[in-house]
Amino acid sequence: xxxxxxxxxxxxxxxxxxxxxxxxxxxxxxxxxxxxxxxxxxxxxxxxxxxxxxxxxxxxxxxxxxxxxxxxxxxxxxxxxxxxxxxxxxxxxxxxxxxxxxxxxxxxxxxxxxxxxxx
DNA sequence: ATTCTGACGTGGG
DNA sequence: CCCCACGCCAGAA
Numbered sequence: 667x668x669x670x671x672x673x674x675x676x677x678x679x680x681x682x683x684x685x686x687x688x689x690x691x692x693x694x695x696x697x698x699x700x701x702x703x704x705x706x707x708x709x710x711x712x713x714x715x716x717x718x719x720x721x722x723x724x725x726x727x728x729x730x731x732x733x734x735x736x737x738x739x740x741x742x743x744x745x746x747x748x749x750x751x752x753x754x755x756x757x758x759x760x761x762x763x764x765x766x767x768x769x770x771x772x773x774x775x776x777x778x779x780x781x782x783x784x785x
Numbered sequence: 786a787t788t789c790t791g792a793c794g795t796g797g798g
Numbered sequence: 799c800c801c802c803a804c805g806c807c808a809g810a811a
Contacts, residue, residue: 702793712794713806719792720808738793745792798802
């Protein structure tokens, strides 16, 4: 049986991970937010919370991925610097009714959306 | 191959 | 609440 040239065929992990993150991000309801770790955990990569942020980095250019609804566990807009402009991320959130003060989301525990719990 | 960094999370003090 | 150190995985130089 010759199958040796392709190292993968049953387990794909890499590019798909990014798409996974996008899928979950798109599921985030309007006016709600979630954290990188929660998404990572939902995907089964709880230890790769950083990779979620990295995936968001690749989402730069995609308008179908609401990356502005994804913040860190403290509810701070850690990645606002990666958006266009200086406060674009905050603008988008406030546009949805999310109150943001000093890069800190107010009532974060209330508007928090956990994919593990909601899905 | 190695090294460093990064949109994070957790635990201890 | 704050600060510090470690782990973690993927990609770039």
